[in-house]
Amino acid sequence: MDFNTLIFLGFFAGVAVLTYCVPRPAKPYLWLLASYAFYLYKPENARLVFILISVTVVTWVCALAMDSVPQQATRRLFLWVSLGVCCGFLFFFKYFNFFGELLGGITGLFGGEAPHLDLIAPLGLSYFTFQSLGYVIDVYLHQTKAERNPLKYALFVSFFPCIFTGPIERKEHLMPQFDHPRRFDYNRVAGGLFRVLWGYVKKMVIADNIGVFVRAVYSAPDKHTGPYLLAASLLFSYQIYMDFSGCCDIAIGAGRMLGFDLLENFNRPFAAKTYTELWNRWHMSLTNWFKDYIFTPLSFYNRGAEGFLGKLQGWFNIFIIFPISGLWHGASLGYVIWGVLNGLFMVVGKATAKKRRKLAKKNPLYQVPHLQGILQRCCVYLLFTACIVFFAADLYGGKAGTVFAGLFTGWGQAGLGQLASGFAALGLGGGTVLMLVASSLVVELIEARGPVAQWIRTQRAWVRWPLYYALCLLLLFFGVFGQSAYIYQQF
């Protein structure tokens, strides 16, 4: 079931009403039922539900075993079993063909053939396996207790607002909320509902309208010249942000309506002035997951090194997260290159931070108030966009090389009028651009004031209601309906 369908709205309304009608002890079981119904609604998921169940059972049993066995070796064995099962499913369904092709490339030199299987990964595989792995590692590290109730744990793994697109939750954050469901609170529910609406506008009005143009350009980059390729690349960064953060708004808003506080996934990433800051604001639940379960252990094991070697190891620890993150997004070379580039930018950013700060003091442009911040944000956005070209090319079937090569063509050949009609033909007419600029400005300005669900409840009715109506009308007139699912859903 996709968030942007009428069936989901009906389903969610039913779950929300029932949530506040059933007795508190029964609520987790209602949510579990709803979560599996939500997951099984798609026939392709129904066929592969055994993966969700297997991951749930194995990680629950292993965590329980780790909790009850004092011997470190046995605990480690259970950890490896969990890691093996979760990573095994991930590898098999997402990376088998990718690595098969890589292997085929090598064996092909000696006349071998690349192994290939027709595999369709179940939706949400990367999310629920990472969530389960995080839980098992936390238990192994004694950072949390194992959950005794298998059904509540199953709910933790499959909780429907998060299962397809995250946020990747932590046991210590989510499980207590299952144990102590909140009472009905009008302000929470109304705020949650507003955030859901907000998410729909971000996804269906902003992201999908930009997506029409980006898809048209990126699916045939060789047929478009520099101005179009540049615009599509710059816009894709914003599209993917609106798409994913909109989806998270819906998930978090829906959770809020049911009485939950889910982890935030975005904190206005394009307001970041440095690349490190951007990654602290982008897909935070995944970034924190990598930080906690890859970066920290690596740093721990490399803690002995000093001097340049120590720095090198530190940089490596930062760098390595990004190619892994790229692979998490999808099994293709484009995502890996995207990760490598991001890793490099991060490392270079870290390595040159001090010198850049010194240089900045001598930069006359930075003496103009606010200009430094604006320029820094622009630089961060451009760097992010340079990486995201590989991401977009993979997503829409274009070639990143063609995009980069085409960026320098066609400048000065077409007049403004011709360009404008060209953009309009690809879905970016004057009216659409105006609407996109206005909507994006409103989104950025309101989000700068804090979490929207809380913000809206502090506003007077004469601000709230026109805003509700404006958002509804925006959706009605400009929302792209019957289009693709959320981009991050496929990861």
Place this chain on the structure above:
Amino acid sequence: MTNQPKQKKKHSLLRTLLYRFFTGLEIVIKFCFFIPILLFMVWFSHKVDISGLFQGELAPREVANMLLAGDTVSNYDKMDERAVLKLYVQNLPEDQVPDTVALGSSRVLQLRQDLVGSSFFNMGLSGASAMDIMNCFYLLDKEGKLPKNLIIEVDPWLFNGDSAADLNKKADTELFSEFLQKGLGLSSDYEEPDKLELWKALIDPAYFQGNVKYALKQRTTGEATTEDGESIPFQAVTGDLDSLDNNVKEPDGSVLYQADFRNWDYDQVMAEVLDQAGTLDGLHGFSQMDPYWTDLFERFVSYVQSKDVNVVFLLTPYHPFIIKHVYNNPQGFEGFFEVEPWLRSFAEEHNIPLYGSYHASRIGVPESLFYDGLHCKPEALKLYFPGIEAALQGLQTSYEAQYLETYGADNADLVTNALVGTTDDCLVVDEEWFAAASAS
């Protein structure tokens, strides 16, 4: 003391229930504030209806609305006549339902309001089959817009088996199945359409957006277009109808042919007649009247009569040359010769007035009153159809009166049997009778 906690609990339960009730009510009321947006969407989608889900396709809708507004509409040849009629009936205000409706093929389309005499609409369709005729009546019936009188122009091919039952393969077979099942009570493959799917479009924002785009474009350009952006070729005709360069549909449903066609000389008409005599659409392999379609026709007429609608049969003549051609080459056309006698006896049996004949000479129509081999001019209709009031009273046509005056009442049966006069190839009427009949 022991009762106190119980009382307290009771009190809090009531409060909780009341709180929940009023909170629920508050939420419902607040949701109601959004209903105007939903209503606007539904209203707008229904009004514009770019895909014609509720109001029919845009082009036929334009034509139907122009006809209802009393306009003559251009480019008859490009019309989807069946769709136009469906929408015409659908949009026809109940207080404007005509007293008389004519059904039939293009051979009835010259029947005009002034020839019929009461409020009238001609629902003739090019190449109308038996299915088309029954469908047209069922459209009126379904919408509760039945006329008082129904003129059925009966073409011989209506009885020429399945191959001719849907002459141009244009008839709405689903509607026909519905009529068979719901109207005549016969079994058919009709299945009730899923209206829920249709109505879902009204709350589909994508459909709403399509309608908005279309309405804005139409408002900006001022040009009526189809859903695909193609311009709609139908316009209200103004000015001199005598110099038309295309066939037009009049507000009474009749068709006025373009000036060039109307003014064909004898040679041009005969060239067309020869061509049509060669093809004889719908009449090939007509060895006998098809029992199924004959039975269905009988049931249909009974059904119409059961609705208290007066029926009048009208037979439009073929060009004398065509009739002679068929007489001279009767093999494979035996059924054709059966139709008129059978229909006359059926009409008599059911007390239905019948006017006209397939034989032009029997009804005093000279070849000069034919546009081509199949279609005669309105002046010809004036000869063999006396108007609806007279027809319902069984009055004679001017030609019949003239004939009787010439031959006397004793030879009345000759009216229907005589072949009056010949030229080298064609059967013609007596010029004097024609002049006298036309003048009366």
